Amino acid sequence: MKKKLQMRCMRFYANEARIIMATSVIFYLVPAAIIVAGVYVFIRFIPGYAAPLILLWVIIVSLVYVRYNKWY
Numbered sequence: 001m002k003k004k005l006q007m008r009c010m011r012f013y014a015n016e017a018r019i020i021m022a023t024s025v026i027f028y029l030v031p032a033a034i035i036v037a038g039v040y041v042f043i044r045f046i047p048g049y050a051a052p053l054i055l056l057w058v059i060i061v062s063l064v065y066v067r068y069n070k071w072y
Helices: 002-045 047-068
Strands: none
16 A cells, blocks of 8 residues: 555656646747747848847847746
8 A cells, every 4th residue: 555655656756757747848948939020020020130130139039038047
């Protein structure tokens, strides 16, 4: 009985770890998605100034990501 309970707990924690890993991978893709969305908006609506705005946008999103990301 005790062995079965231990196995259930191990499976539960293994599944929980997989969920945490999956969500962390998704959150790492959020800045890239924001950058791509900004690039699309700049190219679509402001094509004359797209290049400098894209560069500025990438720098701003990167700085915000580094500033507010938990690195532990």
